[in-house]
Amino acid sequence: MENVDLNLLTALDVLLDEASVTGAARRLGLSPSAMSRTLTRLRSTTGDPLLVRAGRHLVPTPYAVGIRERVHVLTQDVQDVLRPRHGELDLKALERTFTLRANEGFLNIVAAPLVTTILKEAPRVRLRFAPKPDKDALPLREGQLDLKIGVRGTSAPEIRSRLLFRDMFVGVARVGHVLFLDEDISIARYAACGHVATSRRGTFRGPVDDALEQLGYQRTVSVVVPGFPDALEIVRQSDLVTHVPRSCLAGFSKADAAISRLRLFQLPVKTPEIAISAMWHPRLDADPTHHWLRHTVQTVCREVLDC
Incomplete structure:
Protein backbone atom coordinates (compact mmCIF):
# COMPACT_ATOMS: atom_id res chain seq x y z
CA MET A 1 0.00 0.00 0.00
CA GLU A 2 3.05 2.27 0.00
CA ASN A 3 2.28 3.65 -3.45
CA VAL A 4 -1.45 4.37 -2.93
CA ASP A 5 -2.25 8.01 -3.71
CA LEU A 6 -5.46 9.12 -1.97
CA ASN A 7 -5.68 12.05 -4.37
CA LEU A 8 -6.61 9.46 -7.00
CA LEU A 9 -9.67 8.55 -4.92
CA THR A 10 -10.90 12.15 -4.96
CA ALA A 11 -10.21 12.42 -8.69
CA LEU A 12 -12.05 9.15 -9.35
CA ASP A 13 -15.06 10.34 -7.34
CA VAL A 14 -15.32 13.55 -9.38
CA LEU A 15 -14.69 11.82 -12.72
CA LEU A 16 -17.44 9.27 -12.10
CA ASP A 17 -19.80 12.03 -11.01
CA GLU A 18 -19.08 14.30 -14.00
CA ALA A 19 -18.43 11.60 -16.65
CA SER A 20 -16.31 14.31 -18.25
CA VAL A 21 -12.59 15.02 -18.13
CA THR A 22 -13.23 18.72 -18.73
CA GLY A 23 -15.94 18.94 -16.06
CA ALA A 24 -13.81 17.05 -13.50
CA ALA A 25 -10.82 19.29 -14.27
CA ARG A 26 -12.94 22.40 -13.69
CA ARG A 27 -14.20 21.13 -10.31
CA LEU A 28 -10.73 20.17 -9.10
CA GLY A 29 -8.98 23.27 -10.43
CA LEU A 30 -6.78 21.32 -12.85
CA SER A 31 -6.09 21.63 -16.54
CA PRO A 32 -7.86 19.17 -18.87
CA SER A 33 -4.50 17.63 -19.81
CA ALA A 34 -3.62 17.06 -16.13
CA MET A 35 -7.03 15.50 -15.55
CA SER A 36 -6.55 13.29 -18.60
CA ARG A 37 -3.23 12.06 -17.20
CA THR A 38 -4.95 11.33 -13.88
CA LEU A 39 -7.58 9.26 -15.68
CA THR A 40 -4.77 7.31 -17.35
CA ARG A 41 -3.24 6.59 -13.93
CA LEU A 42 -6.62 5.49 -12.60
CA ARG A 43 -7.09 3.13 -15.53
CA SER A 44 -3.65 1.64 -14.89
CA THR A 45 -4.29 1.33 -11.14
CA THR A 46 -7.74 -0.27 -11.41
CA GLY A 47 -7.13 -2.27 -14.57
CA ASP A 48 -10.37 -0.94 -16.03
CA PRO A 49 -11.08 1.78 -18.65
CA LEU A 50 -13.58 3.39 -16.23
CA LEU A 51 -14.87 5.94 -18.79
CA VAL A 52 -15.10 5.15 -22.51
CA ARG A 53 -16.06 7.19 -25.53
CA ALA A 54 -19.66 6.99 -26.78
CA GLY A 55 -20.02 9.50 -29.59
CA ARG A 56 -19.06 12.90 -28.21
CA HIS A 57 -19.48 11.84 -24.59
CA LEU A 58 -17.90 9.52 -22.05
CA VAL A 59 -19.89 6.76 -20.38
CA PRO A 60 -18.92 4.64 -17.36
CA THR A 61 -18.01 0.98 -17.70
CA PRO A 62 -19.99 -1.61 -15.70
CA TYR A 63 -17.14 -1.71 -13.20
CA ALA A 64 -17.27 2.09 -12.80
CA VAL A 65 -21.03 2.01 -12.27
CA GLY A 66 -20.59 -0.70 -9.64
CA ILE A 67 -18.02 1.21 -7.59
CA ARG A 68 -19.40 4.75 -7.99
CA GLU A 69 -21.37 4.82 -4.72
CA ARG A 70 -18.56 3.13 -2.75
CA VAL A 71 -16.01 5.59 -4.12
CA HIS A 72 -18.16 8.57 -3.09
CA VAL A 73 -18.67 7.25 0.45
CA LEU A 74 -14.95 6.42 0.79
CA THR A 75 -14.00 9.89 -0.37
CA GLN A 76 -16.28 11.51 2.19
CA ASP A 77 -14.93 9.24 4.93
CA VAL A 78 -11.29 10.00 4.05
CA GLN A 79 -11.94 13.74 4.03
CA ASP A 80 -13.67 13.46 7.41
CA VAL A 81 -10.78 11.46 8.92
CA LEU A 82 -8.15 13.89 7.68
CA ARG A 83 -10.05 17.05 8.72
CA PRO A 84 -8.24 18.79 11.63
CA ARG A 85 -9.84 18.15 15.04
CA HIS A 86 -7.62 20.20 17.32
CA GLY A 87 -8.24 23.70 18.60
CA GLU A 88 -11.43 25.56 19.48
CA LEU A 89 -14.15 26.03 16.90
CA ASP A 90 -13.93 29.55 15.46
CA LEU A 91 -17.49 30.16 14.30
CA LYS A 92 -16.80 33.69 13.10
CA ALA A 93 -14.22 32.34 10.64
CA LEU A 94 -16.10 29.14 9.73
CA GLU A 95 -16.77 28.85 6.00
CA ARG A 96 -18.99 25.89 5.20
CA THR A 97 -22.22 25.07 3.40
CA PHE A 98 -24.75 22.92 5.25
CA THR A 99 -27.57 21.20 3.38
CA LEU A 100 -30.72 20.50 5.41
CA ARG A 101 -33.93 18.78 4.41
CA ALA A 102 -37.29 19.29 6.12
CA ASN A 103 -40.92 19.56 5.11
CA GLU A 104 -42.57 22.86 4.20
CA GLY A 105 -44.54 23.12 7.44
CA PHE A 106 -41.39 22.88 9.56
CA LEU A 107 -39.54 25.40 7.40
CA ASN A 108 -42.37 27.93 7.63
CA ILE A 109 -42.02 27.99 11.41
CA VAL A 110 -38.34 27.28 12.14
CA ALA A 111 -36.32 28.32 9.06
CA ALA A 112 -36.31 32.09 9.70
CA PRO A 113 -35.22 31.96 13.39
CA LEU A 114 -32.73 29.20 12.58
CA VAL A 115 -31.12 31.26 9.80
CA THR A 116 -30.98 34.31 12.07
CA THR A 117 -29.30 32.37 14.88
CA ILE A 118 -26.78 30.60 12.66
CA LEU A 119 -25.73 33.68 10.72
CA LYS A 120 -25.37 35.66 13.93
CA GLU A 121 -22.94 33.07 15.33
CA ALA A 122 -21.27 32.05 12.06
CA PRO A 123 -21.76 34.80 9.43
CA ARG A 124 -19.74 32.97 6.75
CA VAL A 125 -21.79 29.78 6.90
CA ARG A 126 -24.20 29.10 4.04
CA LEU A 127 -27.43 27.12 4.37
CA ARG A 128 -29.15 25.15 1.62
CA PHE A 129 -32.69 23.91 2.32
CA ALA A 130 -33.42 21.00 0.01
CA PRO A 131 -36.89 19.65 -0.89
CA LYS A 132 -38.12 16.58 0.93
CA PRO A 133 -39.58 14.14 -1.60
CA ASP A 134 -39.32 11.00 0.54
CA LYS A 135 -37.65 9.31 3.53
CA ASP A 136 -34.79 7.77 1.54
CA ALA A 137 -31.54 7.62 3.56
CA LEU A 138 -29.33 7.55 0.46
CA PRO A 139 -28.67 11.34 0.40
CA LEU A 140 -27.38 11.10 4.00
CA ARG A 141 -25.20 8.13 3.14
CA GLU A 142 -23.77 9.81 0.06
CA GLY A 143 -23.08 13.09 1.82
CA GLN A 144 -25.62 15.08 -0.20
CA LEU A 145 -27.36 16.05 3.06
CA ASP A 146 -25.84 17.17 6.34
CA LEU A 147 -29.04 16.99 8.34
CA LYS A 148 -32.53 15.64 7.70
CA ILE A 149 -35.43 16.69 9.91
CA GLY A 150 -38.60 14.65 10.18
CA VAL A 151 -40.03 11.37 11.42
CA ARG A 152 -37.35 8.74 12.02
CA GLY A 153 -37.56 5.92 9.49
CA THR A 154 -36.48 2.30 9.87
CA SER A 155 -34.84 1.68 6.50
CA ALA A 156 -31.32 2.77 7.54
CA PRO A 157 -30.36 1.52 11.02
CA GLU A 158 -26.93 3.15 10.96
CA ILE A 159 -28.35 6.68 10.69
CA ARG A 160 -27.97 8.64 13.95
CA SER A 161 -30.82 10.76 15.29
CA ARG A 162 -31.70 13.21 18.05
CA LEU A 163 -35.26 13.93 19.16
CA LEU A 164 -36.15 17.57 18.56
CA PHE A 165 -39.76 17.66 19.78
CA ARG A 166 -42.97 15.66 19.99
CA ASP A 167 -45.96 16.80 17.97
CA MET A 168 -49.63 15.96 17.56
CA GLU A 273 -47.94 11.09 18.46
CA ILE A 274 -45.42 12.50 15.98
CA ALA A 275 -41.75 12.36 17.03
CA ILE A 276 -39.69 14.86 15.01
CA SER A 277 -35.95 14.13 14.94
CA ALA A 278 -32.77 15.44 13.39
CA MET A 279 -30.95 12.69 11.45
CA TRP A 280 -27.38 12.47 10.15
CA HIS A 281 -24.81 9.96 8.98
CA PRO A 282 -22.41 8.60 11.64
CA ARG A 283 -19.42 9.89 9.68
CA LEU A 284 -20.39 13.35 10.96
CA ASP A 285 -20.63 12.37 14.63
CA ALA A 286 -17.21 13.71 15.61
CA ASP A 287 -17.29 16.75 13.32
CA PRO A 288 -17.32 19.77 15.71
CA THR A 289 -19.04 22.04 13.18
CA HIS A 290 -21.79 19.49 12.59
CA HIS A 291 -22.17 19.03 16.34
CA TRP A 292 -22.68 22.78 16.61
CA LEU A 293 -25.29 22.66 13.82
CA ARG A 294 -27.23 19.85 15.53
CA HIS A 295 -27.18 21.66 18.86
CA THR A 296 -28.31 24.93 17.25
CA VAL A 297 -31.24 23.27 15.44
CA GLN A 298 -32.39 21.64 18.67
CA THR A 299 -32.08 24.89 20.65
CA VAL A 300 -34.02 26.92 18.08
CA CYS A 301 -36.79 24.30 17.92
CA ARG A 302 -37.22 24.38 21.69
CA GLU A 303 -37.33 28.16 21.73
CA VAL A 304 -39.75 28.55 18.82
CA LEU A 305 -42.06 25.68 19.74
CA ASP A 306 -41.73 26.17 23.50
CA CYS A 307 -40.97 22.50 24.10
Missing part, protein backbone atom coordinates in the same frame (compact mmCIF):
# COMPACT_ATOMS: atom_id res chain seq x y z
CA PHE A 169 -52.35 16.57 14.99
CA VAL A 170 -55.01 19.23 15.54
CA GLY A 171 -58.11 19.95 13.46
CA VAL A 172 -58.53 23.21 11.54
CA ALA A 173 -61.59 24.77 9.90
CA ARG A 174 -62.57 28.29 8.90
CA VAL A 175 -64.15 30.63 11.43
CA GLY A 176 -67.93 30.29 11.21
CA HIS A 177 -67.86 26.69 9.97
CA VAL A 178 -71.01 24.71 10.82
CA LEU A 179 -68.78 22.29 12.72
CA PHE A 180 -68.54 24.92 15.48
CA LEU A 181 -72.31 25.41 15.92
CA ASP A 182 -71.99 22.88 18.72
CA GLU A 183 -68.86 23.18 20.87
CA ASP A 184 -68.89 19.41 21.36
CA ILE A 185 -67.51 18.15 18.03
CA SER A 186 -68.65 14.56 17.75
CA ILE A 187 -67.00 11.89 15.67
CA ALA A 188 -70.08 11.62 13.44
CA ARG A 189 -70.21 15.36 12.68
CA TYR A 190 -66.45 15.47 12.06
CA ALA A 191 -66.52 12.47 9.72
CA ALA A 192 -69.47 13.95 7.80
CA CYS A 193 -67.41 16.98 6.73
CA GLY A 194 -65.45 17.20 3.51
CA HIS A 195 -61.70 16.97 4.19
CA VAL A 196 -58.38 18.17 2.82
CA ALA A 197 -55.57 15.63 3.26
CA THR A 198 -51.84 16.29 3.07
CA SER A 199 -49.58 13.73 1.42
CA ARG A 200 -46.35 14.04 -0.55
CA ARG A 201 -47.24 10.77 -2.29
CA GLY A 202 -50.77 11.93 -3.15
CA THR A 203 -52.54 9.30 -1.04
CA PHE A 204 -56.08 9.91 0.19
CA ARG A 205 -55.73 7.80 3.35
CA GLY A 206 -53.85 8.55 6.58
CA PRO A 207 -53.80 7.97 10.35
CA VAL A 208 -57.11 9.79 10.86
CA ASP A 209 -58.83 7.31 8.52
CA ASP A 210 -57.39 4.39 10.50
CA ALA A 211 -58.69 5.89 13.77
CA LEU A 212 -62.15 6.55 12.31
CA GLU A 213 -62.37 3.07 10.82
CA GLN A 214 -61.70 1.45 14.18
CA LEU A 215 -64.75 3.28 15.50
CA GLY A 216 -66.94 2.39 12.52
CA TYR A 217 -66.75 5.73 10.70
CA GLN A 218 -65.43 6.89 7.35
CA ARG A 219 -64.67 10.39 6.10
CA THR A 220 -64.69 11.87 2.59
CA VAL A 221 -61.37 13.31 1.44
CA SER A 222 -62.15 15.77 -1.34
CA VAL A 223 -58.66 17.18 -1.91
CA VAL A 224 -55.07 15.99 -1.44
CA VAL A 225 -52.23 18.54 -1.37
CA PRO A 226 -48.46 18.06 -0.86
CA GLY A 227 -48.00 20.54 2.01
CA PHE A 228 -49.76 21.70 5.17
CA PRO A 229 -49.73 25.41 4.18
CA ASP A 230 -51.66 24.47 1.04
CA ALA A 231 -54.24 22.62 3.13
CA LEU A 232 -54.67 25.60 5.47
CA GLU A 233 -55.21 28.00 2.58
CA ILE A 234 -57.91 25.78 1.03
CA VAL A 235 -59.67 25.38 4.38
CA ARG A 236 -59.58 29.14 4.96
CA GLN A 237 -61.58 29.71 1.77
CA SER A 238 -63.95 26.73 1.83
CA ASP A 239 -66.16 24.53 3.98
CA LEU A 240 -63.60 21.74 4.03
CA VAL A 241 -61.68 20.82 7.19
CA THR A 242 -58.18 19.49 7.66
CA HIS A 243 -55.68 18.43 10.32
CA VAL A 244 -52.08 19.56 10.66
CA PRO A 245 -49.27 19.10 13.21
CA ARG A 246 -49.63 21.60 16.05
CA SER A 247 -46.08 22.82 15.32
CA CYS A 248 -47.32 24.23 12.00
CA LEU A 249 -49.40 26.69 14.00
CA ALA A 250 -46.80 27.66 16.61
CA GLY A 251 -47.73 30.98 18.19
CA PHE A 252 -51.24 30.82 16.71
CA SER A 253 -53.48 33.14 18.76
CA LYS A 254 -57.00 34.58 18.62
CA ALA A 255 -55.55 37.64 16.89
CA ASP A 256 -54.03 35.39 14.25
CA ALA A 257 -57.36 33.62 13.87
CA ALA A 258 -59.14 36.91 13.23
CA ILE A 259 -56.73 37.65 10.42
CA SER A 260 -56.46 34.19 8.89
CA ARG A 261 -60.07 33.22 9.67
CA LEU A 262 -58.92 29.81 10.90
CA ARG A 263 -59.98 28.06 14.07
CA LEU A 264 -58.31 25.09 15.74
CA PHE A 265 -60.09 22.22 17.43
CA GLN A 266 -59.17 18.98 19.13
CA LEU A 267 -59.70 15.97 16.90
CA PRO A 268 -62.50 13.71 18.16
CA VAL A 269 -60.32 10.66 17.43
CA LYS A 270 -56.90 9.74 18.79
CA THR A 271 -53.99 9.75 16.35
CA PRO A 272 -50.39 8.61 16.95
Whole structure:
Protein backbone atom coordinates (compact mmCIF):
# COMPACT_ATOMS: atom_id res chain seq x y z
CA MET A 1 0.00 0.00 0.00
CA GLU A 2 3.05 2.27 0.00
CA ASN A 3 2.28 3.65 -3.45
CA VAL A 4 -1.45 4.37 -2.93
CA ASP A 5 -2.25 8.01 -3.71
CA LEU A 6 -5.46 9.12 -1.97
CA ASN A 7 -5.68 12.05 -4.37
CA LEU A 8 -6.61 9.46 -7.00
CA LEU A 9 -9.67 8.55 -4.92
CA THR A 10 -10.90 12.15 -4.96
CA ALA A 11 -10.21 12.42 -8.69
CA LEU A 12 -12.05 9.15 -9.35
CA ASP A 13 -15.06 10.34 -7.34
CA VAL A 14 -15.32 13.55 -9.38
CA LEU A 15 -14.69 11.82 -12.72
CA LEU A 16 -17.44 9.27 -12.10
CA ASP A 17 -19.80 12.03 -11.01
CA GLU A 18 -19.08 14.30 -14.00
CA ALA A 19 -18.43 11.60 -16.65
CA SER A 20 -16.31 14.31 -18.25
CA VAL A 21 -12.59 15.02 -18.13
CA THR A 22 -13.23 18.72 -18.73
CA GLY A 23 -15.94 18.94 -16.06
CA ALA A 24 -13.81 17.05 -13.50
CA ALA A 25 -10.82 19.29 -14.27
CA ARG A 26 -12.94 22.40 -13.69
CA ARG A 27 -14.20 21.13 -10.31
CA LEU A 28 -10.73 20.17 -9.10
CA GLY A 29 -8.98 23.27 -10.43
CA LEU A 30 -6.78 21.32 -12.85
CA SER A 31 -6.09 21.63 -16.54
CA PRO A 32 -7.86 19.17 -18.87
CA SER A 33 -4.50 17.63 -19.81
CA ALA A 34 -3.62 17.06 -16.13
CA MET A 35 -7.03 15.50 -15.55
CA SER A 36 -6.55 13.29 -18.60
CA ARG A 37 -3.23 12.06 -17.20
CA THR A 38 -4.95 11.33 -13.88
CA LEU A 39 -7.58 9.26 -15.68
CA THR A 40 -4.77 7.31 -17.35
CA ARG A 41 -3.24 6.59 -13.93
CA LEU A 42 -6.62 5.49 -12.60
CA ARG A 43 -7.09 3.13 -15.53
CA SER A 44 -3.65 1.64 -14.89
CA THR A 45 -4.29 1.33 -11.14
CA THR A 46 -7.74 -0.27 -11.41
CA GLY A 47 -7.13 -2.27 -14.57
CA ASP A 48 -10.37 -0.94 -16.03
CA PRO A 49 -11.08 1.78 -18.65
CA LEU A 50 -13.58 3.39 -16.23
CA LEU A 51 -14.87 5.94 -18.79
CA VAL A 52 -15.10 5.15 -22.51
CA ARG A 53 -16.06 7.19 -25.53
CA ALA A 54 -19.66 6.99 -26.78
CA GLY A 55 -20.02 9.50 -29.59
CA ARG A 56 -19.06 12.90 -28.21
CA HIS A 57 -19.48 11.84 -24.59
CA LEU A 58 -17.90 9.52 -22.05
CA VAL A 59 -19.89 6.76 -20.38
CA PRO A 60 -18.92 4.64 -17.36
CA THR A 61 -18.01 0.98 -17.70
CA PRO A 62 -19.99 -1.61 -15.70
CA TYR A 63 -17.14 -1.71 -13.20
CA ALA A 64 -17.27 2.09 -12.80
CA VAL A 65 -21.03 2.01 -12.27
CA GLY A 66 -20.59 -0.70 -9.64
CA ILE A 67 -18.02 1.21 -7.59
CA ARG A 68 -19.40 4.75 -7.99
CA GLU A 69 -21.37 4.82 -4.72
CA ARG A 70 -18.56 3.13 -2.75
CA VAL A 71 -16.01 5.59 -4.12
CA HIS A 72 -18.16 8.57 -3.09
CA VAL A 73 -18.67 7.25 0.45
CA LEU A 74 -14.95 6.42 0.79
CA THR A 75 -14.00 9.89 -0.37
CA GLN A 76 -16.28 11.51 2.19
CA ASP A 77 -14.93 9.24 4.93
CA VAL A 78 -11.29 10.00 4.05
CA GLN A 79 -11.94 13.74 4.03
CA ASP A 80 -13.67 13.46 7.41
CA VAL A 81 -10.78 11.46 8.92
CA LEU A 82 -8.15 13.89 7.68
CA ARG A 83 -10.05 17.05 8.72
CA PRO A 84 -8.24 18.79 11.63
CA ARG A 85 -9.84 18.15 15.04
CA HIS A 86 -7.62 20.20 17.32
CA GLY A 87 -8.24 23.70 18.60
CA GLU A 88 -11.43 25.56 19.48
CA LEU A 89 -14.15 26.03 16.90
CA ASP A 90 -13.93 29.55 15.46
CA LEU A 91 -17.49 30.16 14.30
CA LYS A 92 -16.80 33.69 13.10
CA ALA A 93 -14.22 32.34 10.64
CA LEU A 94 -16.10 29.14 9.73
CA GLU A 95 -16.77 28.85 6.00
CA ARG A 96 -18.99 25.89 5.20
CA THR A 97 -22.22 25.07 3.40
CA PHE A 98 -24.75 22.92 5.25
CA THR A 99 -27.57 21.20 3.38
CA LEU A 100 -30.72 20.50 5.41
CA ARG A 101 -33.93 18.78 4.41
CA ALA A 102 -37.29 19.29 6.12
CA ASN A 103 -40.92 19.56 5.11
CA GLU A 104 -42.57 22.86 4.20
CA GLY A 105 -44.54 23.12 7.44
CA PHE A 106 -41.39 22.88 9.56
CA LEU A 107 -39.54 25.40 7.40
CA ASN A 108 -42.37 27.93 7.63
CA ILE A 109 -42.02 27.99 11.41
CA VAL A 110 -38.34 27.28 12.14
CA ALA A 111 -36.32 28.32 9.06
CA ALA A 112 -36.31 32.09 9.70
CA PRO A 113 -35.22 31.96 13.39
CA LEU A 114 -32.73 29.20 12.58
CA VAL A 115 -31.12 31.26 9.80
CA THR A 116 -30.98 34.31 12.07
CA THR A 117 -29.30 32.37 14.88
CA ILE A 118 -26.78 30.60 12.66
CA LEU A 119 -25.73 33.68 10.72
CA LYS A 120 -25.37 35.66 13.93
CA GLU A 121 -22.94 33.07 15.33
CA ALA A 122 -21.27 32.05 12.06
CA PRO A 123 -21.76 34.80 9.43
CA ARG A 124 -19.74 32.97 6.75
CA VAL A 125 -21.79 29.78 6.90
CA ARG A 126 -24.20 29.10 4.04
CA LEU A 127 -27.43 27.12 4.37
CA ARG A 128 -29.15 25.15 1.62
CA PHE A 129 -32.69 23.91 2.32
CA ALA A 130 -33.42 21.00 0.01
CA PRO A 131 -36.89 19.65 -0.89
CA LYS A 132 -38.12 16.58 0.93
CA PRO A 133 -39.58 14.14 -1.60
CA ASP A 134 -39.32 11.00 0.54
CA LYS A 135 -37.65 9.31 3.53
CA ASP A 136 -34.79 7.77 1.54
CA ALA A 137 -31.54 7.62 3.56
CA LEU A 138 -29.33 7.55 0.46
CA PRO A 139 -28.67 11.34 0.40
CA LEU A 140 -27.38 11.10 4.00
CA ARG A 141 -25.20 8.13 3.14
CA GLU A 142 -23.77 9.81 0.06
CA GLY A 143 -23.08 13.09 1.82
CA GLN A 144 -25.62 15.08 -0.20
CA LEU A 145 -27.36 16.05 3.06
CA ASP A 146 -25.84 17.17 6.34
CA LEU A 147 -29.04 16.99 8.34
CA LYS A 148 -32.53 15.64 7.70
CA ILE A 149 -35.43 16.69 9.91
CA GLY A 150 -38.60 14.65 10.18
CA VAL A 151 -40.03 11.37 11.42
CA ARG A 152 -37.35 8.74 12.02
CA GLY A 153 -37.56 5.92 9.49
CA THR A 154 -36.48 2.30 9.87
CA SER A 155 -34.84 1.68 6.50
CA ALA A 156 -31.32 2.77 7.54
CA PRO A 157 -30.36 1.52 11.02
CA GLU A 158 -26.93 3.15 10.96
CA ILE A 159 -28.35 6.68 10.69
CA ARG A 160 -27.97 8.64 13.95
CA SER A 161 -30.82 10.76 15.29
CA ARG A 162 -31.70 13.21 18.05
CA LEU A 163 -35.26 13.93 19.16
CA LEU A 164 -36.15 17.57 18.56
CA PHE A 165 -39.76 17.66 19.78
CA ARG A 166 -42.97 15.66 19.99
CA ASP A 167 -45.96 16.80 17.97
CA MET A 168 -49.63 15.96 17.56
CA PHE A 169 -52.35 16.57 14.99
CA VAL A 170 -55.01 19.23 15.54
CA GLY A 171 -58.11 19.95 13.46
CA VAL A 172 -58.53 23.21 11.54
CA ALA A 173 -61.59 24.77 9.90
CA ARG A 174 -62.57 28.29 8.90
CA VAL A 175 -64.15 30.63 11.43
CA GLY A 176 -67.93 30.29 11.21
CA HIS A 177 -67.86 26.69 9.97
CA VAL A 178 -71.01 24.71 10.82
CA LEU A 179 -68.78 22.29 12.72
CA PHE A 180 -68.54 24.92 15.48
CA LEU A 181 -72.31 25.41 15.92
CA ASP A 182 -71.99 22.88 18.72
CA GLU A 183 -68.86 23.18 20.87
CA ASP A 184 -68.89 19.41 21.36
CA ILE A 185 -67.51 18.15 18.03
CA SER A 186 -68.65 14.56 17.75
CA ILE A 187 -67.00 11.89 15.67
CA ALA A 188 -70.08 11.62 13.44
CA ARG A 189 -70.21 15.36 12.68
CA TYR A 190 -66.45 15.47 12.06
CA ALA A 191 -66.52 12.47 9.72
CA ALA A 192 -69.47 13.95 7.80
CA CYS A 193 -67.41 16.98 6.73
CA GLY A 194 -65.45 17.20 3.51
CA HIS A 195 -61.70 16.97 4.19
CA VAL A 196 -58.38 18.17 2.82
CA ALA A 197 -55.57 15.63 3.26
CA THR A 198 -51.84 16.29 3.07
CA SER A 199 -49.58 13.73 1.42
CA ARG A 200 -46.35 14.04 -0.55
CA ARG A 201 -47.24 10.77 -2.29
CA GLY A 202 -50.77 11.93 -3.15
CA THR A 203 -52.54 9.30 -1.04
CA PHE A 204 -56.08 9.91 0.19
CA ARG A 205 -55.73 7.80 3.35
CA GLY A 206 -53.85 8.55 6.58
CA PRO A 207 -53.80 7.97 10.35
CA VAL A 208 -57.11 9.79 10.86
CA ASP A 209 -58.83 7.31 8.52
CA ASP A 210 -57.39 4.39 10.50
CA ALA A 211 -58.69 5.89 13.77
CA LEU A 212 -62.15 6.55 12.31
CA GLU A 213 -62.37 3.07 10.82
CA GLN A 214 -61.70 1.45 14.18
CA LEU A 215 -64.75 3.28 15.50
CA GLY A 216 -66.94 2.39 12.52
CA TYR A 217 -66.75 5.73 10.70
CA GLN A 218 -65.43 6.89 7.35
CA ARG A 219 -64.67 10.39 6.10
CA THR A 220 -64.69 11.87 2.59
CA VAL A 221 -61.37 13.31 1.44
CA SER A 222 -62.15 15.77 -1.34
CA VAL A 223 -58.66 17.18 -1.91
CA VAL A 224 -55.07 15.99 -1.44
CA VAL A 225 -52.23 18.54 -1.37
CA PRO A 226 -48.46 18.06 -0.86
CA GLY A 227 -48.00 20.54 2.01
CA PHE A 228 -49.76 21.70 5.17
CA PRO A 229 -49.73 25.41 4.18
CA ASP A 230 -51.66 24.47 1.04
CA ALA A 231 -54.24 22.62 3.13
CA LEU A 232 -54.67 25.60 5.47
CA GLU A 233 -55.21 28.00 2.58
CA ILE A 234 -57.91 25.78 1.03
CA VAL A 235 -59.67 25.38 4.38
CA ARG A 236 -59.58 29.14 4.96
CA GLN A 237 -61.58 29.71 1.77
CA SER A 238 -63.95 26.73 1.83
CA ASP A 239 -66.16 24.53 3.98
CA LEU A 240 -63.60 21.74 4.03
CA VAL A 241 -61.68 20.82 7.19
CA THR A 242 -58.18 19.49 7.66
CA HIS A 243 -55.68 18.43 10.32
CA VAL A 244 -52.08 19.56 10.66
CA PRO A 245 -49.27 19.10 13.21
CA ARG A 246 -49.63 21.60 16.05
CA SER A 247 -46.08 22.82 15.32
CA CYS A 248 -47.32 24.23 12.00
CA LEU A 249 -49.40 26.69 14.00
CA ALA A 250 -46.80 27.66 16.61
CA GLY A 251 -47.73 30.98 18.19
CA PHE A 252 -51.24 30.82 16.71
CA SER A 253 -53.48 33.14 18.76
CA LYS A 254 -57.00 34.58 18.62
CA ALA A 255 -55.55 37.64 16.89
CA ASP A 256 -54.03 35.39 14.25
CA ALA A 257 -57.36 33.62 13.87
CA ALA A 258 -59.14 36.91 13.23
CA ILE A 259 -56.73 37.65 10.42
CA SER A 260 -56.46 34.19 8.89
CA ARG A 261 -60.07 33.22 9.67
CA LEU A 262 -58.92 29.81 10.90
CA ARG A 263 -59.98 28.06 14.07
CA LEU A 264 -58.31 25.09 15.74
CA PHE A 265 -60.09 22.22 17.43
CA GLN A 266 -59.17 18.98 19.13
CA LEU A 267 -59.70 15.97 16.90
CA PRO A 268 -62.50 13.71 18.16
CA VAL A 269 -60.32 10.66 17.43
CA LYS A 270 -56.90 9.74 18.79
CA THR A 271 -53.99 9.75 16.35
CA PRO A 272 -50.39 8.61 16.95
CA GLU A 273 -47.94 11.09 18.46
CA ILE A 274 -45.42 12.50 15.98
CA ALA A 275 -41.75 12.36 17.03
CA ILE A 276 -39.69 14.86 15.01
CA SER A 277 -35.95 14.13 14.94
CA ALA A 278 -32.77 15.44 13.39
CA MET A 279 -30.95 12.69 11.45
CA TRP A 280 -27.38 12.47 10.15
CA HIS A 281 -24.81 9.96 8.98
CA PRO A 282 -22.41 8.60 11.64
CA ARG A 283 -19.42 9.89 9.68
CA LEU A 284 -20.39 13.35 10.96
CA ASP A 285 -20.63 12.37 14.63
CA ALA A 286 -17.21 13.71 15.61
CA ASP A 287 -17.29 16.75 13.32
CA PRO A 288 -17.32 19.77 15.71
CA THR A 289 -19.04 22.04 13.18
CA HIS A 290 -21.79 19.49 12.59
CA HIS A 291 -22.17 19.03 16.34
CA TRP A 292 -22.68 22.78 16.61
CA LEU A 293 -25.29 22.66 13.82
CA ARG A 294 -27.23 19.85 15.53
CA HIS A 295 -27.18 21.66 18.86
CA THR A 296 -28.31 24.93 17.25
CA VAL A 297 -31.24 23.27 15.44
CA GLN A 298 -32.39 21.64 18.67
CA THR A 299 -32.08 24.89 20.65
CA VAL A 300 -34.02 26.92 18.08
CA CYS A 301 -36.79 24.30 17.92
CA ARG A 302 -37.22 24.38 21.69
CA GLU A 303 -37.33 28.16 21.73
CA VAL A 304 -39.75 28.55 18.82
CA LEU A 305 -42.06 25.68 19.74
CA ASP A 306 -41.73 26.17 23.50
CA CYS A 307 -40.97 22.50 24.10
